[in-house]
Structure formats: C-alpha cells, structure tokens
Amino acid sequence: MNKYEHDAGLSLNLSRQLADLGSCGLFLPQILLRIRPSLKQLGNVMRQLYFVGTRSMIIILTSGFFIGLVIALQGYNTLVQFGASESLGAVVALSLFRELGPVLTALLFTGRAGTSIAAEIGLMKATEQLDALELMAIDPVERIVLPRFIAAVIAVPLLTAMFNLLAVTGAYLFAVEWVNLDPGLFWGRMISAVDLGPDYLSGVYKSVVFGIVIALVSVFQGYNAEPTGRGVAVATTQTVIVSSILILILDFILTALLI
Amino acid sequence: MRSRHTVELTAGLFMLLGLAALLFLAFEATDVGSYSAGKAYQIKARFTNIGDLKPRAPVAMAGVTIGDVKSITLDPVTYEAEVIMNIDAKYAELPTDTSAGIYTKGILGDKYIELEPGGSPDMLQDGDQLFITNSAVVLEKLVSKYLFNSEDDEEQE
Numbered sequence: 001m002n003k004y005e006h007d008a009g010l011s012l013n014l015s016r017q018l019a020d021l022g023s024c025g026l027f028l029p030q031i032l033l034r035i036r037p038s039l040k041q042l043g044n045v046m047r048q049l050y051f052v053g054t055r056s057m058i059i060i061l062t063s064g065f066f067i068g069l070v071i072a073l074q075g076y077n078t079l080v081q082f083g084a085s086e087s088l089g090a091v092v093a094l095s096l097f098r099e100l101g102p103v104l105t106a107l108l109f110t111g112r113a114g115t116s117i118a119a120e121i122g123l124m125k126a127t128e129q130l131d132a133l134e135l136m137a138i139d140p141v142e143r144i145v146l147p148r149f150i151a152a153v154i155a156v157p158l159l160t161a162m163f164n165l166l167a168v169t170g171a172y173l174f175a176v177e178w179v180n181l182d183p184g185l186f187w188g189r190m191i192s193a194v195d196l197g198p199d200y201l202s203g204v205y206k207s208v209v210f211g212i213v214i215a216l217v218s219v220f221q222g223y224n225a226e227p228t229g230r231g232v233a234v235a236t237t238q239t240v241i242v243s244s245i246l247i248l249i250l251d252f253i254l255t256a257l258l259i
Numbered sequence: 260m261r262s263r264h265t266v267e268l269t270a271g272l273f274m275l276l277g278l279a280a281l282l283f284l285a286f287e288a289t290d291v292g293s294y295s296a297g298k299a300y301q302i303k304a305r306f307t308n309i310g311d312l313k314p315r316a317p318v319a320m321a322g323v324t325i326g327d328v329k330s331i332t333l334d335p336v337t338y339e340a341e342v343i344m345n346i347d348a349k350y351a352e353l354p355t356d357t358s359a360g361i362y363t364k365g366i367l368g369d370k371y372i373e374l375e376p377g378g379s380p381d382m383l384q385d386g387d388q389l390f391i392t393n394s395a396v397v398l399e400k401l402v403s404k405y406l407f408n409s410e411d412d413e414e415q416e
Contacts, residue, residue: 043267050270057273093288158277165280168288192315196289204281 024220024242028212031149031219034142041147048151052113056159059112060105064163067104068170071095076179085179089186090193092171097194097203101164103251106210109156110243114218117148118239121222122232130223145223149215156211157204164203202258209254210247217243290315299345300385301329304359304372309340310395312361312370318344320374325350328372344372354379360393370395 035041075091121144124130130140168190175181194200218239225235309331318326326346334341346353356377361370377391 046267046270047263049273050266053277054269054273057276097284097288154274155277158274158281161277161281161284164284168284190288191290192317194289195315196285200285200289 023224024216027220027223028216030141031146031216034139034146035150036142041142044143044147045150045154048147049155052109052117052148052151053155053158056109056112056155057162059108060159060163061166063104063108064101064166065170067100067163068092068096068167068172069174071100071167072171072174076175085181086185087189087193088171088175088181089188089190093168093190093194094199096164096167097200099203099251099255101160101167102203102206102210103247105160105163105207106156106214106247107244109152109159109211110214110218110240110247113152113155114214114239114243115236117152117215117218118222118225119232119236121145121148121219122225122235125223125225126227126229126232128227141223145219149219152215152218153208153211156214157207160203160207198258202254205258206251206254209250213246213250214243217246298348299326300348300351302344302346302353302383302385302387302389304342304344304389304392305334305337305339306342306359306361306392306394307339308394308397309342310361310363310370310397312342312372312395316369316371318346318372318374320350320353320376322373325374342372351382353383355381355383355387356391357383357389358391358393359389361395363396 071092072088075088075095076085079085079088079091121130124140124144130144133140133143172183172186175186176183221235221239221242225231312328312331314328314330316328317324318328326344329343329345331343332341333339342359353374354377356379358375358377360373360375362373363370374389383389
C-alpha cells in the first residue's frame with residue numbers, strides 16, 4: 001500500500017497508526033544525535049525560536065489573560081455560595097499551574113507553531129528543497145529539522161510560564177477590581193496553597209514533555225509528508241490531530257504519575 | 260523582512276521573558292521561601308499526639324501567624340511526635356518557657372500550632388525545644404471517653 005495514502009481524518013487502520021507512531025519515536029534519536037555544540041547551530045535555533053516562540057506570544061498571552069478572567073469569574077460564583085470567596089487565588093493558581101496552563105498552552109502552540117513547522121518542512125519537501133540540500137551535502141535533518149525541534153522544545157515551557165503569569169494577573173484583576181476581594185488575601189491564600197514541587201514543578205515537567213511531543217510530531221509530519229500540495233495539507237492536519245490526542249493522553253498519564 | 264540581528268534579539272528577549280515568568284511564579288506564587296533558611300529559625304516541640312497536623316501548617320501566637328511546621332517525625336525511643344517549626348526571624352524574642360498546643364481552626368478546620376508565651380527572661384535560640392506542650396484533641400477519643408465515663412456513672416448509681 002502506498003504509504004502516502006493518508007486520510008486527513010483519523011484513519012482507523014490501527015497497524016498503520018502504530019507504525020507511524022513507531023517511526024515518529026525512532027525519529028527522535030535521529031534528531032538528538034545531530035546536536036552539536038556549535039555556534040552556527042545555536043544561531044539557527046535562535047532564528048527558529050523567533051518564529052515559534054516570539055511570534056506565538058500574542059496568542060498565548062491574550063488567551064492566558066482571558067482564561068484567567070474566566071476561571072476567576074466561574075470560581076468566584078461557585079465559591080461565594082460557600083462563603084469561601086477568599087480562596088479564589090488558591091483555586092485559580094492550582095487549576096492553572098497543574099492542568100490548564102500546560103495543556104492549553106500546548107494545544108494553542110500546536111495550532112499556532114506546530115502546524116507552521118509541519119507545513120514549512122512539508123513544503124520544502126514538496127518543492128524539493130530538502131533534496132537540494134542533500135545534493136549540496138548538507139544534512140536536511142541537522143539543518144532544517146533540528147533547529148525547529150529544539151526551538152519548539154524550548155518555547156513550550158517558557159510560553160506556559162507566560163500563560164500562567166498572565167492568567168494569574170487576569171484572575172487577580174478580576175478579584176481585586178471587579179469583586180473587591182482583598183489583594184493580600186488573594187495572593188496569600190494562593191501562596192500558602194501552592195506547593196513548589198507537587199503543584200508548580202509538576203506543571204513545568206508536563207510542559208517540557210508536551211514541548212517534546214509537539215516538536216517531534218510537527219517535524220515528523222512535515223519531514224514525512226507526501227511531496228504534494230495535498231500531502232502538506234494532510235501533514236498539517238495530522239500534526240494537530242496527533243499532537244492534541246497525545247497531549248491529552250500524556251496529560252492523564254503524567255498527572256497519575258506526578259500526583 | 261527583518262534583519263537577522265533583530266530576529267535573534269527578539270528571540271533572546273522571548274527566552275528572557277519566559278524564564279522571568281517561570282522564576283517569578285516559582286518564587287512569588289508558591290510557598291517556597293516563605294519561611295526559608297536565613298529568614299527563619301527552628302524550634303522543636305514534642306507532642307504525645309499531633310492529630311492530623313501536617314507539615315506547612317501555620318504556627319501562630321495570639322492568633323498571628325509567625326511561622327509554619329517544617330517537619331513531623333516519630334521519635335523511635337519515646338514514641339512521641341517531634342515537630343520542627345520554622346519561626347520568622349522577625350519574632351526572635353520568644354521566652355524559653357513558651358508553650359505549644361495543637362488546635363483546630365473553626366470546628367472542622369485544619370490543625371495549627373498556637374504558641375503561648377511564658378515569662379522567662381531567657382529567649383529561645385535556633386534549635387531549642389519547647390518543654391510545655393498540649394497535644395491535639397482527638398474527637399473520637401473525647402467522645403468515647405465521655406460515653407464510657409457516663410456508662411460507668413450509671414452503673415455506680
């Protein structure tokens with residue numbers, strides 16, 4: 001069977017899905033083995049970091065702010081019925097740091113940057129730029145795939161932290177300016193409720209894992225795309241589908257392990 | 260098209276902002292460093308029963324939180340619970356005959372330690388132990404004691 005016969009949706013051919021997942025996993029050591037401590041590689045990574053990191057900031061920060069507002073609004077309306085509205089800071093911070101921050105950032109990042117990585121590499125393949133590089137004795141995995149992979153792995157935890165910060169700011173503004181909670185109480189309850197290890201760092205670990213997953217899936221889908229216009233479209237769609245599903249499955253597994 | 264320099268600069272700025280957010284949240288939004296080394300000193304107290312006192316529970320004096328519970332261990336010889344508390348260095352002048360008791364916030368709230376100052380002219384030093392302690396009141400024990408006592412009373416009558 002033609003290996004490019006992908007359907008844009010989730011195909012039910014389980015063995016091929018498994019084979020895809022396997023070769024995706026095998027792609028990881030191939031990328032990692034090409035890491036060299038060279039300045040040139042660092043420059044490539046920084047340039048990619050601009051595209052996947054800096055330019056994802058607007059969507060991440062805006063989403064973070066409004067997510068923070070809406071959790072605070074929902075949380076307040078529930079808590080106030082139990083006379084526990086001063087715990088709002090703790091509720092918001094715990095749900096953000098443990099779950100919502102890492103997961104939502106990962107999903108947003110998939111849509112914003114994962115797709116663009118997959119589409120870019122896929123298009124390079126379709127227009128035979130990768131073959132051209134190989135003809136010039138330049139390793140396309142090292143030159144094209146590796147910087148994008150590293151940049152995405154670095155960007156996701158950092159974006160998660162920014163998301164969390166903006167969300168907490170949003171919740172704080174809601175609590176203090178809108179419903180007139182005591183600012184010290186909001187922040188103090190949050191500090192005493194959030195443990196560094198089990199609450200904050202577990203979220204950071206999650207975001208690192210999600211970063212690796214998104215980066216790997218995006219470059220894999222792009223690099224193995226069918227070299228046609230339709231192939232690039234399929235690779236982009238598959239990136240979103242596979243990344244999102246893996247993120248949510250891994251989120252459950254990681255939570256069970258870290259809790 | 261932006262120049263290479265600007266691109267790398269903004270990427271670096273992005274990393275800096277991200278790391279700043281990461282560290283800011285780690286230090287300002289979690290309990291780390293609230294009563295950490297340097298800003299706090301430790302005192303010990305032994306209790307025969309701590310109820311469900313947990314590490315990080317507040318330590319208060321006159322209702323004001325002045326520290327937290329650092330660790331709780333069981334002394335293998337005396338079978339007493341040894342509780343180590345962090346006390347904010349601001350409150351360095353606690354008399355050596357200060358007593359500690361474990362109480363409950365509200366009726367069903369969490370356990371906390373309340374310190375009662377004594378009258379000794381000497382002050383507690385880092386690592387000192389409190390000798391006067393009141394253990395936690397375990398509700399089940401109290402209820403069973405009350406029930407069995409009243410049964411005994413009836414039998415005597």
